Amino acid sequence: MKRIGIFGGSFDPPHIGHLIIAELAREQLLLDQVVFVPAFVPPHKMRDNVSTALDRLRMTKLATRGNSSFRVSDIEIRRKGVSYTVDTIRAIKRRYPAAKLFLIVGGDSLAQFWSWKAPDEILANASLAVYARPGYDKERGGRADVRVHSVRGPLLQISSTEIRKRIAAKKSVRYLVTQPVRSYIARQRLYRHRS
Numbered sequence: 791m792k793r794i795g796i797f798g799g800s801f802d803p804p805h806i807g808h809l810i811i812a813e814l815a816r817e818q819l820l821l822d823q824v825v826f827v828p829a830f831v832p833p834h835k836m837r838d839n840v841s842t843a844l845d846r847l848r849m850t851k852l853a854t855r856g857n858s859s860f861r862v863s864d865i866e867i868r869r870k871g872v873s874y875t876v877d878t879i880r881a882i883k884r885r886y887p888a889a890k891l892f893l894i895v896g897g898d899s900l901a902q903f904w905s906w907k908a909p910d911e912i913l914a915n916a917s918l919a920v921y922a923r924p925g926y927d928k929e930r931g932g933r934a935d936v937r938v939h940s941v942r943g944p945l946l947q948i949s950s951t952e953i954r955k956r957i958a959a960k961k962s963v964r965y966l967v968t969q970p971v972r973s974y975i976a977r978q979r980l981y982r983h984r985s
Contacts, residue, residue: 791890792822792886793819793821793889793890794821794891794892795815795816795825795892795893795894796824796825796878796882796893796894796916797824797825797826797894798826798827798828798866799826799829800828801849801850801853801950802841802846802950802954803841803846803849803853803950803954803971803975803980804846804849804950804967804971805948805949805950806948806966806968807948807949808853809853809857810943810946811894811896811921811941811946812854812894814941814942815892815921815941816859819892821892823859823860824861824894825862825863825882826850826854826863827862827863827866828843828862828864830866830869830870831871831873841978844867847864847867848974849971849974850862852970853967853968855970863882865881865882874906875912876906876909876911879915879916883916891916891917892916894921894941895921900938903918913936917939918938919940920938920939921941922940922941922942922945948966954981957975957981958982963975
């Protein structure tokens with residue numbers, strides 16, 4: 791049975807923390823592949839995106855290039871509108887009906903999980919793989935009956951928000967994003983303050 795990790799997010803921009811989490815999940819959960827799914831409009835991050843969905847898709851492809859176990863799906867970007875995880879899970883389940891799916895989320899997302907659209911349907915079709923972050927909710931959002939696969943690794947405090955702020959302030963993001971992503975950001979002049 792194929793084992794597939796689904797790793798959604800805004801990836802604005804994708805950074806080395808995302809890659810480390812995906813690789814640790816792949817290794818620890820014996821995943822055949824990890825599918826990165828950039829959101830068109832993330833439902834919990836309603837803001838004016840500094841970069842377009844197409845920019846984020848391209849950057850995610852650049853970031854994951856070179857790892858044959860990583861794939862990037864444009865499913866949410868093609869769907870347009872607000873992206874709901876349950877819709878993505880349904881689509882991937884239709885494509886891989888015999889696969890075992892794992893939804894990779896950060897520990898901070900677990901506390902919000904029950905506010906997502908159709909959380910019980912998500913759990914019926916995918917197992918939760920949670921990467922512990924500072925403030926990780928060991929109580930599983932008050933649901934002790936939910937089985938969570940823990941992905942263990944270093945506590946990474948890298949955030950896309952901080953990277954965007956550093957770029958706007960003309961500070962280095964070397965080693966926070968891959969070189970191809972850094973070159974793309976510079977070429978497209980992303981995350982700079984607009985006058």
